[in-house]
Amino acid sequence: MNSLVAYDSSDSETDNDESEEIKYIQKEDNFAHSNFKLQSVFPTTTRLESSGCGLEVKIASSSSNVECNLNSTQNFAQKHSVTSRPAVMTLNDETSFQFSKSVCENPLAVMQKSGRTGKMVPSAHKRLFQDSVTGAQNIKPYVPKRLRQKEAANNKSKELQESTDILNTGIGCTAPGEHQLGLLNKVSDFIKPYLENQHKTSNIPKCLVFQMSQHQGPVTTIQWCPVDQHSHLLLSASMDKSIKIWDAIETGRCLKNYLCHSGAVRDAQWSLCGRQILSGGFDSMLHLTDIETGKQVISFCNEFQITCLAFSPTNQNVFLSGGFSSTVKAWDTRSCKVVNEYSAGIQQTLDILFLPGGTEFLTSTDAVSRDSADRTIIAWDFQTSAKISNQIFHERYTIPCMALHPKEPVFVAQTNGNYMVLFSTQRPYRMNKRKRYEGHKVEGYAVGCKFSHDGTLLASGSSDGTVCFYNYLNSKLVRTLPAHKQACTDVSFHPVHPSIIATSDWSGEIKLWQ
Incomplete structure (x- = not known):
């Protein structure tokens, strides 16, 4: 019957330790793959060496069929206080010091340092374990669903706050210097x-x-930039x-063209800082555009x-x-919502x-009656949306435009x-019956009509294409x-x-006069 390991019972010092290690590894490997059923008998004599002490222990057994397992061998070693040889290599002084220095070191590296990896058989190669630090880094801790939802809500609120800050920066005219490009970096x-x-x-x-x-198409409104440096x-x-x-002072060229509306643009207003344009039209859309x-x-x-x-002159x-509604709406650009409504029994x-x-x-x-105009001009309280007066103008004509002195x-x-x-x-908004500016046609x-900036002239357009100037x-x-x-x-x-x-x-023409 073939034996897994054949040891020489001689005590000669010329025995090759490395040969014994390889045989011992083969024995342990075959034992592990035999499903704990030994088909061979251990040798009659087994020698266990302890590192550096030369201790020898002889175990005698019968040459007949003997069944043993790994537990009996370990029990024997514990009983006689014998340090058994490891399965892969012999622990000499150098290797023992290396294991005590770093227990997490790769076994292959330890074997390379001891110089005993050159003659290992393929069956002795084992899958190397990963470094504990690397493995810990690859492990992602479990986060409960409630905490994940809370973190997502916090991130969303931060993004909303950042977008609000950016919007307030644009509306408040405190944009950083890098945004002052193009149209607003020049003074005529x-x-x-x-x-x-x-x-x-x-x-x-x-x-x-x-x-x-x-x-x-017809030009509905024209306005100069409210910032004097960019006027x-x-x-x-x-x-x-x-x-x-337009650059209406030096070149007369069109500098920017915005096509954000799908219908006719009925009105457009500069923001107070001169960086945005508010526009509205017949497509029922309101746009605040960065120029x-x-x-x-x-x-x-x-x-x-x-x-x-x-x-609003106090809050931009x-x-x-x-x-085309009986309601005037107040919008807040920060919340993008309607903050107030002013309702009256009118059509437009x-x-x-x-x-x-x-x-x-x-x-x-456009509310007029047969003999007098009811609600032609309505005065409102901006904060409370209360109607102050609707009996200001009592003549039967509508008013398409108003201008403040x-x-x-x-x-x-x-x-x-x-x-x-x-x-x-000032209340009750009395009409001056002694002053009436007439000579142009509306039809x-x-x-539109405007005051000069010193308040001495009042100019108005006319349906016949002329411009009329009145002494205020x-x-x-x-x-x-x-x-x-x-x-x-x-x-x-x-x-x-x-x-x-x-x-x-009305034909879409704009002219500059001096």
Whole structure:
């Protein structure tokens, strides 16, 4: 019967220890793969050496069929206080020191240091265990569902806070220097001399400077940038669904064209900082657009078509919108929600005007009766949405436009009766019956009117294409300027230069006069 291990019973010191190790490994390997059923007999003599002491123990057994297992061998070693040889290698002094130094060291590395890996048989190779530190790094701890949901909610709130901060930065006009690019990094040399010195008297322009004809539809409004350093920029909105920004002082070129609306743009307003444009139109959409990037900072879907817009003079985060509805809505750009509503028994709001202080505002409507106008002009409390008065104008004409005087507590209203009337901004908003500015024609057009910045002149467009200039104090017609071939829809005085105005007409043409 073949034996798994054949040891020499001789005690000669010339025995090859390495040969015995390999045989011993083979024996242990075969024993592990035999399903604990030995088909061979251990040798009659087995020698166990302890490292460095030369201790020998002889075990005698019969040569007949002997059944033994690993437990009997271990029990014998414990009984006689004998250190058994390990299954892979002999522990000499050097190797024993290495194991005591680092118990987590790779066994293969230890065997390489001891110089005993060269003659290992393939069956002796074992799968190496991973380093404990590496294994720990690859293990992901379990996080309960409740904590995961809480963490996701916190991340969402942080992202919302960051987006709100960015939005407030844009609205509050405190954008960092890297955003001051393109349109807002230039100050026109033509208006620099007028920035520090306030002009004394506005002059009526005499000659045409630029003629800009890129709009394909009627121009509904034109406005200069409210920031004096960038007042060379002119905003125009048209019913061709576009909004444009022009260099109307030096070159007369179109600098930006925004196509964010799918319907006619009825009104557009600069923000107070001059970095955004608020626009609304017949597509029932409200857009707050960044003028540099052309992207919509905020977009609102309204329930009705928009005809007029107005920013609050005390809080640029809030604006009013009116249109084909009996309700005027107040929107907050920070929460993107309606914060207040002002309801009246009307069909359409034509214009919105904030009074000095920003606590009250006026709306003009299309509500007229046979002999008098009921609710043609309505005064509102901005905070409480209470109706202050609706019996301000008692004539049977609608009012498409209103303008506030820059220095005195009065405002003017354009009527479809081909004249303008003057009202007080203080309660009960009495009409001045001694002043009536007439000489131009409206005839159903939404003709605009504006005061000069010194308050001495009042200009109005006309349905025959002319621009009429009135003396504010005595309401007399000073001069008529033949500006356009079609109806002149709007006129705007330059905020810095005393003798520059811009006009627009129903054909989409914009002209600059000086």
